[in-house]
Amino acid sequence: MEAPALEVAGLGKSFGSVRAVDDLSFRVEPGRVTGFLGPNGSGKTTTLRMLLGLVRPSDGRALVGGRAYADHPVPGALVGAALEATGFHPGRTGAAHLAAYAPQVGADRDRCREVLDLVGLTPAAERKVGGYSLGMRQRLGLATALLADPPALVLDEPANGLDPEGIVWLRGFLRHLASQGRTVLVSSHVLGEVQHTVDDVVVIARGRLVHASSLAELASMAGVRTYVETPDPERFAALCAERGWECAARGAGHEVADVPAAAVGAAAYAAGLELHQLATRGADLEDVFLRLTGAAA
Incomplete structure (x- = not known):
């Protein structure tokens, strides 16, 4: 059939x-x-x-x-x-x-x-x-x-x-x-x-x-997310603000929305900022789902 x-x-x-x-x-x-x-x-x-x-x-x-x-x-x-x-x-x-x-x-x-x-x-x-x-x-x-x-x-x-x-x-x-x-x-x-x-x-x-x-x-629709851990989180947050990046605390580090890891790493290097972890994270589809359904509500 x-x-x-x-x-x-x-x-x-x-x-x-x-x-x-x-x-x-x-x-x-x-x-x-x-x-x-x-x-x-x-x-x-x-x-x-x-x-x-x-x-x-x-x-x-x-x-x-x-x-x-x-x-x-x-x-x-x-x-x-x-x-x-x-x-x-x-x-x-x-x-x-x-x-x-x-x-x-x-x-x-x-x-x-x-x-x-x-x-x-x-x-x-x-x-x-x-x-x-x-x-x-x-x-x-x-x-x-x-x-x-x-x-x-x-x-x-x-x-x-x-x-x-x-x-x-x-x-x-x-x-x-x-x-x-x-x-x-x-x-x-x-x-x-x-x-x-x-x-x-x-x-x-x-x-x-x-x-x-x-x-x-x-x-x-989720875009790229870059996860960063640094011994100087305040300076990293200031760097994000200076660049106009959306940055949020996540666990032991920070997550930067819609900025590739290479760009974040280059900016941190130029600023003399030590990084302990720099990684691209997969798309957070649950955030997209909540955004779509929340907007409708």
Whole structure:
């Protein structure tokens, strides 16, 4: 089955006087992992629910492969979704949960065992879900989404509750799914959770789109940062002020924004200022994310 693009166009949703989603448009392409980002309460989950036919839009369209999700013959076999890690019967085992859901998407018991193994839950398959940790429930939700071996996945905050090892595993697993040509949409309110996983980003705040691009384009907005440690921080701060550089204390040193390390080192040498450390730091994407969403708020 060919992987579908996911698209929302002019999408809006009002709950009484509250405008949860407002004129939202973006597209998610197959073969890529797209991060759907925004602060808590920004409208991400409402948007995903409209995409999956669980909430009726007030305005606009939400499409899967050019059609509404509910218009597909077996929508659950086309898009695997995990929107929350709480929708499980606590008295059922993990294996029993999958066995109950499998017939709805045409999966058999062999596939249930296969997806349990894929997400690392085979040792806990016969334990009741009520005793699962949040991270284990996240894995069970992912296993449920994968039952039909769908060409598209929609995951709401899938890293929530995972330990560091689990987050690393999730990153590699999502990259693997995209490499197979699948469409993968992953929401998060923390860019740092997904920045090592995604190819593209869609950022919303207060229900409106504030940015959509590749991750590389977003990183280019962060600019360069140079970290400096010196035994004479007061003279270094004065040098920055003299040059008109934006400089802030960071840990044991200072960080200079948008000035290459070579330029900072040359200026310090010319001023006879001793440096103990001079390094270029990677783009701080979280700062860009906070700036985008903060400006919208």
